[in-house]
Amino acid sequence: xxxxxxxxxxxxxxxxxxxxxxxxxxxxxxxxxxxxxxxxxxxxxxxxxxxxxxxxxxxxxxxxxxxxxxxxxxxxxxxxxxxxxxxxxxxxxxxxxxxxxxxxxxxxxxxxx
Amino acid sequence: xxxxxxxxxxxxxxxxxxxxxxxxxxxxxxxxxxxxxxxxxxxxxxxxxxxxxxxxxxxxxxxxxxxxxxxxxxxxxxxxxxxxxxxxxxxxxxxxxxxxxxxxxxxxxxxxxx
Numbered sequence: 029x030x031x032x033x034x035x036x037x038x039x040x041x042x043x044x045x046x047x048x049x050x051x052x053x054x055x056x057x058x059x060x061x062x063x064x065x066x067x068x069x070x071x072x073x074x075x076x077x078x079x080x081x082x083x084x085x086x087x088x089x090x091x092x093x094x095x096x097x098x099x100x101x102x103x104x105x106x107x108x109x110x111x112x113x114x115x116x117x118x119x120x121x122x123x124x125x126x127x128x129x130x131x132x133x134x135x136x137x138x139x140x141x
Numbered sequence: 142x143x144x145x146x147x148x149x150x151x152x153x154x155x156x157x158x159x160x161x162x163x164x165x166x167x168x169x170x171x172x173x174x175x176x177x178x179x180x181x182x183x184x185x186x187x188x189x190x191x192x193x194x195x196x197x198x199x200x201x202x203x204x205x206x207x208x209x210x211x212x213x214x215x216x217x218x219x220x221x222x223x224x225x226x227x228x229x230x231x232x233x234x235x236x237x238x239x240x241x242x243x244x245x246x247x248x249x250x251x252x253x254x255x
Contacts, residue, residue, distance in 0.1 A: 034184075060241050062242075070229075070247060070248050071245065071246075071247045071248060072185075072231070072245045074242065077241075077242060079241075116182075118184055118185070120184075120185075122241055128173060128235050128241045128243070129175055129187050129190050130187075130243060131187060132177075132184035132185040132186070132187075133184050134183060134184045135182070135183065135184045137182065
């Protein structure tokens with residue numbers, strides 16, 4: 029069966045510090061991968077998605093970036109965090125053979141102070 | 142443009158009563174529709190999907206959803222609510238015929254009182 033991991037679970041970082049959040053998927057190959065941010069426990073904002081190694085598409089211009097160094101690894105980064113980067117970050121994966129439903133990881137709660 | 146709307150911020154229901162969480166959509170082409178549930182500080186859990194076929198779709202934890210093409214709706218239902226069903230529910234639609242991206246509604250908070 030497939031599983032998706034995210035770490036860390038929680039993170040408190042000062043403004044201006046760098047960020048690296050990691051997501052890995054097990055039990056599937058060549059997944060589509062997604063990064064979302066959820067603010068105030070409500071709507072989901074798609075940040076990045078990837079259909080393959082090294083292929084990243086950005087949905088919203090911001091000071092975040094994403095990379096996919098391996099087939100089942102997706103990393104969200106920032107060189108300098110802003111207060112507005114605080115939120116709940118969710119990684120998800122989908123397979124083209126399952127009618128595109130996405131499966132989510134447990135999330136990372138980021139607080140920028 | 143593709144969109145999905147959840148008109149209720151919160152739904153309150155007594156335990157044992159039936160519940161409905163509403164969702165309407167607007168897409169070009171055939172709609173692929175999904176429901177997710179989120180518990181506090183957790184990721185979203187997939188509940189059910191409509192792709193084609195029977196308009197009544199059954200999913201996890203006793204939930205079901207009814208696809209209504211004429212009303213462009215996909216309401217989530219459960220015959221008898223549990224206190225443990227209290228959570229945030231999201232409706233989603235696939236974005237276009239050739240996209241693997243989903244458009245999510247704003248979410249509806251379900252509160253089941255004992």
